[in-house]
Amino acid sequence: MIFRNPAGAPELACDECGCRWFDRMTNACYECGEPMAEADTREYARAIAEWQARVGDRDAGAVAGDRASADSAPPGAHDAP
Numbered sequence: 582m583i584f585r586n587p588a589g590a591p592e593l594a595c596d597e598c599g600c601r602w603f604d605r606m607t608n609a610c611y612e613c614g615e616p617m618a619e620a621d622t623r624e625y626a627r628a629i630a631e632w633q634a635r636v637g638d639r640d641a642g643a644v645a646g647d648r649a650s651a652d653s654a655p656p657g658a659h660d661a662p
């Protein structure tokens with residue numbers, strides 16, 4: 582199955598157990614071994630491409646960048662009068 586994470590990005594999940602861990606070598610679920618449907622694989626690839634085209638590389642990297650910028654803010658920065 583394909584669903585959207587809170588950021589709006591498509592996520593591929595196992596039809597059987599709902600987990601999102603797939604072995605890319607065998608296209609099978611790590612948890613229960615259910616093979617990933619080829620139709621789902623193609624749909625997921627298309628969904629990812631559409632999502633990346635919409636948000637662009639900048640927003641795709643912003644998820645990791647947000648944490649870094651928050652960590653770099655000095656704790657005593659609020660020294661305005």
Ligand SMILES: [Zn+2]
Pocket residue numbers: 595596597598599600610611612613614615
């Ligand atoms: Zn599974």
